[in-house]
Amino acid sequence: MTYALWPEYSVVIGVFVTMIAVMVFNRRSIQAYWVGLATIVVSGIITIADWSSKSLPVALYGHAVTVDAFSLVVNGLVLVAAAGALMIGWNDKRYGPDFPVLVLLALLGMMVLGLANNFVVLFIGIELLSLPLYILAASRGTGESGEAGLKYLLLGAFSSGILLFGLALLYGASGTLVFTHLDPAHMILPLAGAGLALTVVGLVFKLGIVPFHMWIPDVYEGSPLPVTTYMAFGTKVGAAAILMRFLFFGFSLDAGWWGPALGYLAVLTMVVGNLLALAQKDLKRLLAYSGIANAGYLLVGISAHNMFGARALLFYLLPYGLAVLAAFAVIQFVAGERDSLSLDDLTGLAYRSPWLAAFLTVAMLSLAGIPLTGGFVGKFYLIQAALFANQPGLAIGLVVGAMVGLAAYVRPLQRAFSKAAGESSEPIRWPVAGSIVLVVAVVATIGLGVYPAPVVHIVNHSAAFYWLH
Amino acid sequence: MFLVWLMAVPLAGAIATLIAPKEVSKAIAAITSLVGLVGYAGLLFISRAGIDWAWIPQWGIRFHLVSDGLSLFLLGLSAVLFVVAVFASDAHAGRAYYFWLLVLSFSVVGLFAAVDLFVFYVFWEVLLIPVFFLLTGWSGERGKKAAMKWLIMNLVGSFFMLVGVVALAVIHNQNGGGLTFEISQLSGMSMSAGVASWLFFAFLVAFAIKAPLWPLHGWMPDAYGESPAPVTAIISGVLSKAGIYGILRVMIPIFMPQFREYQTLLLIVATAGLVYGALMALRQQDMKMVTAYGSLSHMAMMALGIFSLTSVGLLGTTFYMVAHGLMVGGLFLVLGMLENRTGTRTIQDMAGLNRSAPRLAAYFLFFVLGTLGLPGLPGFAGEYMIIQGLIASHVVFAVIAGFILIVAAWYMLRVFQAVMQGPARTTAIKDLWSRQVAWLVPLAGLVILIGIWPAGITAHAVPSLYHAMHFALGKGGVH
């Protein structure tokens, strides 16, 4: 008897209970949020229990899904993302009553992506992740939010189409839907090459890699803040996890096909993403471009294609996500009733609210990769991976990107620490749930930077099995 | 364990400034830095035991700090200068100012004591942040620009150094030695010449930017010009030494063959910096900038001592770092007081101030004489050893350096003459208060002490230097 899939089952159950809660209680009541949070906690506990069980890794449903240490780590990451998004948007009347339900549904999609070993499951995971997010992006109902939802929908459908056609060609070339049964040595070459290329393009579309990134800034800016947080953290985890699983399981021996191409894309993404971030005046857009650049960092881990790359990618997702949670929580507090925040609005933040300024500083420095924050350890691990793979170009590209990025991340801080023109602004409200997210994220960011050894141990354990295949 | 004291006390003080009311920030900082100084006395006289804890065992990273002859006196320099800087600071500078100052003190200790390359790099980069905020928060729009320049230039260097740090460990691992960042283990490992040259310059550029060494000093004029006097004293007295110290600590043990390969080039560039700094100092009308460019010239002097690749030259640099730090720190503080009293930094606007402020003039003269290398004061001993080393390796550069020493006397005395002597054209200023004398006296006393007893430092530094160079010595390279 195995409880391998119970983290996912519990979320499925949670989705229904939350829906019932939305219907039974007053439509705008807080119960649905509590049920959603309880679901996340229960799923997290089961994930931890699974981690210590001896029966893993296990392949289920005819190799359709594989539950292993990797999928459990992905579970943990997306659970953190979902909890963060849910609590930042806690009981916020602006986002519609279905907010917790949709967060849980998207969470399910991300979890499925972590354990997919089959085209069908891959596709279901991608759509399960995307469809609720289309609605969430448009859930504010205002012009900008609807526009974000529409753009996300169109680009999402387009990229899913590319992905599907690529998968269809790969199916034709190999005759199987299972990643681990793909045998590139016996495939019809042009068909397989085209299929692989289309599939990877479809997936990097979801991850937001340059030159397939243009939808990200608009969608991030227009979406409601908690949703943007969720997309910036959770979607990246899901997309990076499935890209890694697909390439490492299906095409591990043929890294020559995709490794260099992804390497170039990674360098391009890191540099361009950070350069564009430098030019932004809106904080959400700045973080959107930062998200693009960070997707480039993640791609470094994939294209390094060694044990260190897999580990470094998994590790990097955590400090990145924590920094995103902290930064967006600060934006949410400062923006208050508004939905976005320009850099100028930050002026004098250090005098209005020193703690918020300090927390924003930690988040930004972590994104920039300054030591004693988690972001630095993550970048350090990625550089290690690139150099172990004998690809110094990737490492150099990473630090060049980080340099440009630093200038982008420091600009909001300079605003925050300079004196305001003099108008007395109203004090900033600290919602309880959002404050918990903020404090936990900041403490964890510093904790990861000061003593990363336990997390390093976990990711090393979870990525080690790849190379035993 | 006194190293832990030295690091933990400023950190605790920094947190205390955040919690305590704004009015007592300076008192907290003062007490903290004094307790730090007591800790340093313990380190010096009771126990010099280092610490060596596992940090990230999966990557072979150990939190390894030592206080050997190279680092011991630089730790002392920073302990002393931070006390002085805190006392010289404006009492109303605010909570954040003292917070960042204490954070800076914490990271400087970590940097000077680290012998694990990862730990070294962490503190190397961490200390950019407090300086950034010290520059950005307490001076005007130009201060912001200076802060940005400081951060960007330094990070450009250190990010490439980061690749170098990881590359060294990875190469060590590929050589079969396991993943480690311990400098003593990385020293003398075999690398292909091309890779080694790239890494050599990656490190050198990072260190040269921090020092700063010509032509990588672009951030220096703005940062020195815009920062309040205590911060300038810390930057030029302590932080600039970090660059030179990095070359001594990290590069000498690992890159000796590359030093030998590029020695002539390095000597030429350093000499160019020496001349450039001196000539720029001659041209300045702003007394703080004269000192800043003079300091740039002196940093080049220290680099020359290292690039001579002789043990006496390295020893001279080790000694000169401490001496120069004390003296230039004191000089910037005196200049700060002068600026506070007259409201200007332009030399022409001042004259004959020694009538109204004889004590200030005396301290000014003392630190001026110290920086220009008067025999009996420590600058002389350091420069003497460096030139001796240059004579042993390349006599041409020794001649140029000797000539520049004369120019140094010229530009420093020019400032003193213009400001302090001559007819009293400007309005009289207040002389030093007794409280200010109280912390200048120990500083000057310390300068005199190491001036007449340089062996107190060199005797400790020699074994560490030989330890650092043992690989090179094994090859019979250093005289």
Place this chain on the structure above:
Amino acid sequence: MIPLNWIVGLGAALFAIGAVGVMVRKNPLIMFMAAEMMWNAAALVFVAYARSFHAMSGQVMAFIIIGTAAAEVGIGLAIIVSVYHHRHRLDIDEVSQLKG
């Protein structure tokens, strides 16, 4: 019996028409329809290969695609209608409060 390559070629043509449609058309409704065409092209290719392999797996995939497409249409039309309600015109170039 229609040769396999013809069907795959038809799928590729449909895919290309759909992709071009998404890229050149301005009306979100038409763009959405073109994207759906790309999905259906993929479903067609899956079924064609499944038949040639005498395997069920590709047909399963095709059914999943059709089902998901239905869900996507439901959501997509709702969003498009809500945007239409908001501005009473549909032109993707005019839906540009967010500058790219």
